[in-house]
Amino acid sequence: MTIRDLARLASAVENGAPEALERIAALPPGEGLIIGITGPPGAGKSSLVDGLTAEFRQRGKTVAIIAVDPTSRVTHGAILGDRIRMQRHHADAGVFIRSMATRGASGGLARTSAALSRLFRAAGFDFIIIETVGVGQDEIEIASLADVTVVVLVPGMGDDVQAIKAGIMEIADIFVINKADRPGAQQTQREIQAMLSLGHGAVVPVILRTVAIDGTGVPELADELQTRQRRLHLQPEQSWKVDHLGIAVRSLDEALPFYETSLGLPVLSRETVEHEKVKVAMLPAGEARVELLEPLDASSTIARFLEKRGPGLHHVAMKVPDLPATVSRLESAGVRLLGKPQRGAGGHLYVFIHPASTGGVLWELIQE
Numbered sequence: 001m002t003i004r005d006l007a008r009l010a011s012a013v014e015n016g017a018p019e020a021l022e023r024i025a026a027l028p029p030g031e032g033l034i035i036g037i038t039g040p041p042g043a044g045k046s047s048l049v050d051g052l053t054a055e056f057r058q059r060g061k062t063v064a065i066i067a068v069d070p071t072s073r074v075t076h077g078a079i080l081g082d083r084i085r086m087q088r089h090h091a092d093a094g095v096f097i098r099s100m101a102t103r104g105a106s107g108g109l110a111r112t113s114a115a116l117s118r119l120f121r122a123a124g125f126d127f128i129i130i131e132t133v134g135v136g137q138d139e140i141e142i143a144s145l146a147d148v149t150v151v152v153l154v155p156g157m158g159d160d161v162q163a164i165k166a167g168i169m170e171i172a173d174i175f176v177i178n179k180a181d182r183p184g185a186q187q188t189q190r191e192i193q194a195m196l197s198l199g200h201g202a203v204v205p206v207i208l209r210t211v212a213i214d215g216t217g218v219p220e221l222a223d224e225l226q227t228r229q230r231r232l233h234l235q236p237e238q239s240w241k242v243d244h245l246g247i248a249v250r251s252l253d254e255a256l257p258f259y260e261t262s263l264g265l266p267v268l269s270r271e272t273v274e275h276e277k278v279k280v281a282m283l284p285a286g287e288a289r290v291e292l293l294e295p296l297d298a299s300s301t302i303a304r305f306l307e308k309r310g311p312g313l314h315h316v317a318m319k320v321p322d323l324p325a326t327v328s329r330l331e332s333a334g335v336r337l338l339g340k341p342q343r344g345a346g347g348h349l350y351v352f353i354h355p356a357s358t359g360g361v362l363w364e365l366i367q368e
């Protein structure tokens with residue numbers, strides 16, 4: 001998609017053209033992180049978006065920005081202010097900026113923002129930032145479409161924190177105390193913490209401090225957002241299962257009594273795998289299994305492992321739903337794999353990840 005196509009499609013979306021919405025719905029989803037940034041007027045949201053954009057660009061990431069100007073504040077000043085601040089990014093093809101006025105179209109704002117952010121994500125932008133003011137209904141809807149919502153506050157808000165508390169409790173994933181160069185940042189942080197301690201969901205929001213005008217704290221905010229982008233698309237915890245733990249032993253006969261008798265795990269099978277030069281005992285444990293490995297002779301990789309590290313955990317095997325997709329993601333992330341996926345005896349696909357990439361343990365990924 002060229003920048004021109006993108007701009008044309010974005011305009012069509014803003015004008016509510018139904019065929020534009022259909023075209024967007026049909027696009028592949030993309031992997032960008034949609035970030036909602038909200039907070040009271042003048043908190044420094046635009047300055048922060050500007051700083052974040054510069055930081056992301058330095059890291060080689062692309063950024064699309066949707067600046068939403070509320071009806072009451074659509075003065076030339078407001079929009080112009082954002083534009084001037086953002087000007088340094090205008091010549092950069094890795095940054096795409098749309099300013100949008102609400103024009104009082106109720107419900108339309110969230111829908112348009114949703115369609116635009118989907119469009120930018122499909123176009124391949126790594127980060128899609130939606131800046132809105134306040135914590136009204138529109139902002140709450142935008143927060144629900146965003147993958148991450150950042151609420152920007154400033155020191156010395158006092159009662160204001162209380163006033164907006166109801167709205168932000170639900171939507172904030174990250175609190176940013178901007179203008180931390182001013183007195184009272186510590187106090188504001190305490191107020192937010194007190195508010196959060198009154199009860200929140202399972203995930204406690206992060207609180208960061210920034211000075212948007214000089215960039216203090218912006219790299220930390222960028223780190224936090226980048227971590228969330230990775231998490232969004234790696235999500236192993238949702239679809240991966242431990243298949244088995246491979247444990248290297250010098251002798252199955254010596255090791256088995258502990259597993260069979262003391263732990264009470266039954267031996268499901270014992271076999272000799274000639275080409276890997278091992279004797280294997282499989283013991284089901286819950287939904288996973290324990291795989292005990294004894295070397296057949298000194299040339300076995302298990303024998304070499306025992307020599308180097310002694311008996312113990314040799315590998316962890318995880319079942320993944322789509323091994324080729326996982327492999328290509330890992331490869332593009334620079335993870336070291338031991339060869340390409342292969343077919344095992346049972347027809348399953350498997351591949352190993354080098355311990356150098358995993359923190360010292362050999363990982364096996366399996367797809368049935």
Ligand SMILES: Nc1nc2c(ncn2[C@@H]2O[C@H](COP(=O)(O)OP(=O)(O)OP(=O)(O)O)[C@@H](O)[C@H]2O)c(=O)[nH]1
Binds near residue numbers: 043046047078180213
């Ligand atoms: N001292 C100080 N001033 C800041 C900081 N960040 C932003 N400002 C100033 O605060 C004013 C408002 O900043 P903006 O970035 O426009 O704030 P905003 O939240 O986008 O404002 P609206 O979009 O108009 O609601 C500007 O004059 C900024 O220069 C900061 O960290 N410290």
Ligand SMILES: [Mg+2]
Binds near residue numbers: 082131
């Ligand atoms: Mg702004």
